[in-house]
Amino acid sequence: MAASDLNLRQTLFCGQCFRWEENPDGVFSGIAFGKKCVIRQEENKSLTDDPIWRTYFDLDTDYGFLQKRLSGISPVLSEAVQYAPGIRILRQDFWEALASFIISQNNNIPRIRGIIARLCENFGEKFNDGYAFPEPQKLLGLLPEDLSSLRCGFRARYLLDAAQKVCAGEIDPVSLQKMPLEKAKTQLMTICGVGPKVADCVLLYGLHRMEAFPMDVWMKRAMKTLFPGMKPEDFGQGAGLAQQYIFYYSRQHPELFLEKNSLKLSDSKKFCSGRKL
DNA sequence: GCCCAGGGTGTTT
DNA sequence: AAACACCATGGG
Numbered sequence: 001m002a003a004s005d006l007n008l009r010q011t012l013f014c015g016q017c018f019r020w021e022e023n024p025d026g027v028f029s030g031i032a033f034g035k036k037c038v039i040r041q042e043e044n045k046s047l048t049d050d051p052i053w054r055t056y057f058d059l060d061t062d063y064g065f066l067q068k069r070l071s072g073i074s075p076v077l078s079e080a081v082q083y084a085p086g087i088r089i090l091r092q093d094f095w096e097a098l099a100s101f102i103i104s105q106n107n108n109i110p111r112i113r114g115i116i117a118r119l120c121e122n123f124g125e126k127f128n129d130g131y132a133f134p135e136p137q138k139l140l141g142l143l144p145e146d147l148s149s150l151r152c153g154f155r156a157r158y159l160l161d162a163a164q165k166v167c168a169g170e171i172d173p174v175s176l177q178k179m180p181l182e183k184a185k186t187q188l189m190t191i192c193g194v195g196p197k198v199a200d201c202v203l204l205y206g207l208h209r210m211e212a213f214p215m216d217v218w219m220k221r222a223m224k225t226l227f228p229g230m231k232p233e234d235f236g237q238g239a240g241l242a243q244q245y246i247f248y249y250s251r252q253h254p255e256l257f258l259e260k261n262s263l264k265l266s267d268s269k270k271f272c273s274g275r276k277l
Numbered sequence: 278g279c280c281c282a283g284g285g286t287g288t289t290t
Numbered sequence: 291a292a293a294c295a296c297c298a299t300g301g302g
């Protein structure tokens with residue numbers, strides 16, 4: 001029962017992770033916690049048998065209950081839930097989530113995937129036909145130019161600062177897990193290159209803090225158009241999950257925002273310099 | 278608070 | 291061909 005509602009495509013391509021692939025024959029493959037997974041949607045029930053994947057796909061959480069509660073908040077949210085009921089918030093490795101979302105800033109998904117792939121190929125352990133995500137220790141003592149092969153630009157020094165703080169224990173997932181959300185967020189933001197948005201992503205995807213609500217450009221647009229006047233807190237405990245349904249729904253329905261996009265070119269120009277929407 | 282740069286890629290005009 | 295947009299942030 002637990003795994004039957006897991007949809008691999010919705011879960012693995014809703015923007016929360018960057019290392020999974022779907023082959024044309026419907027086979028999903030990915031690596032997490034140094035282990036490779038190759039699986040088809042029809043076989044997803046077998047994931048409950050392996051503790052690693054049972055945890056990774058959050059199969060012990062009752063999403064039906066959460067969905068029901070969220071759906072009661074607003075008809076639009078109910079529709080977003082119905083659109084992708086098979087989404088689950090993955091329990092990813094903390095460091096992988098931290099590094100990945102530092103890389104993700106002001107960036108597009110194809111390029112994020114490329115940078116992370118090169119990070120693993122260059123610094124991760126090879127096994128079978130893939131590479132593990134490199135431990136932060138692998139980046140210790142390096143200079144930004146040592147990461148030039150990643151072509152991650154200005155994000156290189158951010159990655160190095162994150163690795164240094166994690167290795168030094170200044171950033172510790174175990175203690176972050178116990179802290180109140182805002183305190184953990186403040187703590188994460190002491191890393192150079194981690195602002196409010198990246199911190200919320202790390203809290204949600206790397207520490208499974210379901211209250212965290214990452215606000216990226218798409219979410220700002222979606223909130224304005226679909227939930228005028230509503231704030232993240234209005235979604236309650238499962239705000240992060242609500243965010244994921246809304247994010248996925250919005251990305252799959254860009255036409256909902258076309259009017260806004262073409263409204264003012266001068267406005268979208270301003271986006272890259274910081275403020276918009 | 279305001280404004281700009283930083284890097285590269287996919288997408289739109 | 292050129293401009294735009296991108297799962298933001300740091301620094302002046």
